[in-house]
Amino acid sequence: MGGGxxxxxxxARYSYGGDEYVFVELAEAMSLxxxxxxxxxxxxxxxxxxxGVTDICPSNASYxxxxxxxxxxxxxxxxxxxxxxxxxxxxxGFELAxxxxxxxxxxxxxxxHETLMRFRDRHQDPDATDLEYxxxxxxxxxxxxxxxxxxGSPWLVTMIGFVPxxxxxxxxxxxxxxxxxxxxxxxxxxxxxRAFGFGGGFAVIYSVEGAGGYQLxxxxxxxxxxxxxxxxxxxxxMVFPKPGDVFKYRGVDRDEFDEVRARVEDGSFEYRIRExxxxxxxxxxxxxxxxxxxxxxxxxx
Amino acid sequence: MxxxxxxxxxxxxxxxxxxxxxxxxxxxxxxxxxVFSYQVGNNLVGNEDGAAGLEITYFGPELEFTEAAVxxxxxxxxxxxINGEEAPLWETFSVEAGDVLSFDYLQSGARCYLAxxxxxxxxxxxxxxSTYTLIGLGGFEGRALREGDELQVGELNGKTDGLSARVGLxxxxxxxxxxxKETELRVIIGLxxxxxxxxxxxxFLGTEWTVTxxxxxxxxxxxxxxxxxxxxxxxxxxxxxPANVVDFGYxxxxxxxxxxxxxxxxxxxxxxxxxxxTIGTVISADRDRLAQSKTNDKTRFVSVGLEEALAARExxxxxxxxxxxxxGG
Numbered sequence: 001m002g003g004g005x006x007x008x009x010x011x012a013r014y015s016y017g018g019d020e021y022v023f024v025e026l027a028e029a030m031s032l033x034x035x036x037x038x039x040x041x042x043x044x045x046x047x048x049x050x051x052g053v054t055d056i057c058p059s060n061a062s063y064x065x066x067x068x069x070x071x072x073x074x075x076x077x078x079x080x081x082x083x084x085x086x087x088x089x090x091x092x093g094f095e096l097a098x099x100x101x102x103x104x105x106x107x108x109x110x111x112x113h114e115t116l117m118r119f120r121d122r123h124q125d126p127d128a129t130d131l132e133y134x135x136x137x138x139x140x141x142x143x144x145x146x147x148x149x150x151x152g153s154p155w156l157v158t159m160i161g162f163v164p165x166x167x168x169x170x171x172x173x174x175x176x177x178x179x180x181x182x183x184x185x186x187x188x189x190x191x192x193x194r195a196f197g198f199g200g201g202f203a204v205i206y207s208v209e210g211a212g213g214y215q216l217x218x219x220x221x222x223x224x225x226x227x228x229x230x231x232x233x234x235x236x237x238m239v240f241p242k243p244g245d246v247f248k249y250r251g252v253d254r255d256e257f258d259e260v261r262a263r264v265e266d267g268s269f270e271y272r273i274r275e276x277x278x279x280x281x282x283x284x285x286x287x288x289x290x291x292x293x294x295x296x297x298x299x300x301x
Numbered sequence: 302m303x304x305x306x307x308x309x310x311x312x313x314x315x316x317x318x319x320x321x322x323x324x325x326x327x328x329x330x331x332x333x334x335x336v337f338s339y340q341v342g343n344n345l346v347g348n349e350d351g352a353a354g355l356e357i358t359y360f361g362p363e364l365e366f367t368e369a370a371v372x373x374x375x376x377x378x379x380x381x382x383i384n385g386e387e388a389p390l391w392e393t394f395s396v397e398a399g400d401v402l403s404f405d406y407l408q409s410g411a412r413c414y415l416a417x418x419x420x421x422x423x424x425x426x427x428x429x430x431s432t433y434t435l436i437g438l439g440g441f442e443g444r445a446l447r448e449g450d451e452l453q454v455g456e457l458n459g460k461t462d463g464l465s466a467r468v469g470l471x472x473x474x475x476x477x478x479x480x481x482k483e484t485e486l487r488v489i490i491g492l493x494x495x496x497x498x499x500x501x502x503x504x505f506l507g508t509e510w511t512v513t514x515x516x517x518x519x520x521x522x523x524x525x526x527x528x529x530x531x532x533x534x535x536x537x538x539x540x541x542x543p544a545n546v547v548d549f550g551y552x553x554x555x556x557x558x559x560x561x562x563x564x565x566x567x568x569x570x571x572x573x574x575x576x577x578x579t580i581g582t583v584i585s586a587d588r589d590r591l592a593q594s595k596t597n598d599k600t601r602f603v604s605v606g607l608e609e610a611l612a613a614r615e616x617x618x619x620x621x622x623x624x625x626x627x628x629g630g
Binding site: 013015016017018019020021023025027028029030031054055056057058059060061062063064066069070073074075159160161162163164165166168170175178180181182183199200201202207208210225227237239243 | 323324325326435436495536539540541542548554572574583584610611614
């Protein structure tokens, strides 16, 4: 990038995932830039509409393509992907027509608190809560200032998966401000649906109840997966998040949490969503200034 | 026409070839674990490819037919019985109204498939009838069968004429797979295999692994060796454990080794991505055999290249085509 914000990315690693997948690791380390590359490459591949491609899955610092090798030999696909990789280059000028979304979260809610206390024996620090632990190892002087950092800047949806509808989100802040927290020493056997968790460099919302190893920080009142597709935001897909969405996690108290829950239950809940064009260059060059602008789009009217 | 479930068996689900094209949403394909046996079942009863059948795991159900039907059972040696009398495997047979189909104890393999002429008729969810229990969708009410369920069978739409002639059609014995307690699975090494030390890769490929009790539609876990990861300063976003990577997509059939002691091969209902280093992928032609292995069976992983994987895939495709044409498909 012009300002020399990040160094050159390493060469992509192309690999066969058996005879039916091609897996491409763009970098071992996560960065915004590498995720923009994964999105730009998979977008272009989707536009190609190549016969024999069955699934195109962008992920955080990599992507995966499922093929029917009887129609499209893996080596032919890899050749095309290498071309696209060169065309995309350093993602200069990469733009994404996307949405910015207000995502309410109750931090330190009673339900995930009950869960994390139940699994203290699987945690690095059994005497602290997940929030206290994460705040301490990231050098914050209080959990409040840690929460402020979590909720202060927006997050980019960088991958969907694990289970249907679960979004990985990566914060739109410079590398030195990225929060990093290890996963549990041994995964929990239970996580409540809609838990707001954190592992490695990613915040997630668990779309369904189940096992999980991410630190538990809170609970979202609104779903990211609606299998009955009853809510308006789910009419086209039972999965709400899309790669490239920008989420603003907004802290809510118990009253607002209950209010949102009631609206989800009676079917009237809608996310606050604004359309906008995300410009990768701006997010890399001056993320804080760009975030102000993004929040203006979301809350300005 | 309906099938009444008198006993559900251990885990009996409606499956077809699977749900493709939704992986990017986090939706695994589901579908029959042993596609070979499932597909031959459809050929035996004259169904279209992709008609839904039942996947029957470890311990069979007891099913009552409300009307006459033409059926076939393929896969694991779990011999079917009609009203208590032995019925054939890998062969089309007929049942009368009121007949009860049950299954003898499992002798070899892990899963058998019941195909019924007309197919099991459940609503499609995302262009497939396969059951995905995690979110309770697909198949019969998104779950395994329970006592008292009643399954509808698809209309034959006047295609009943040749049906009675199919009774007695059988797969040639040399085409029927034998399921041993020792399995060799061919793997293309790759993905994040650079995370393993060279010695550990040798250990992975040299060890006779044992299938643990965690062996189901989500994945198979093995024990028997210990693997070490290359030491490194963990990259940004990956998390502290040496087995961790920046979360990425997992192919079906991919192998990961959380903690270094328990390789997991992901199967049809698996999680679609996560933060454990994957080191290779079981080739598609060998997933049928993997699906017929079970707890305490032995497994060796053998490294092959793409060419051998594609040749094995082609061989399997031809064998299925030969069987189909021998059955007048």
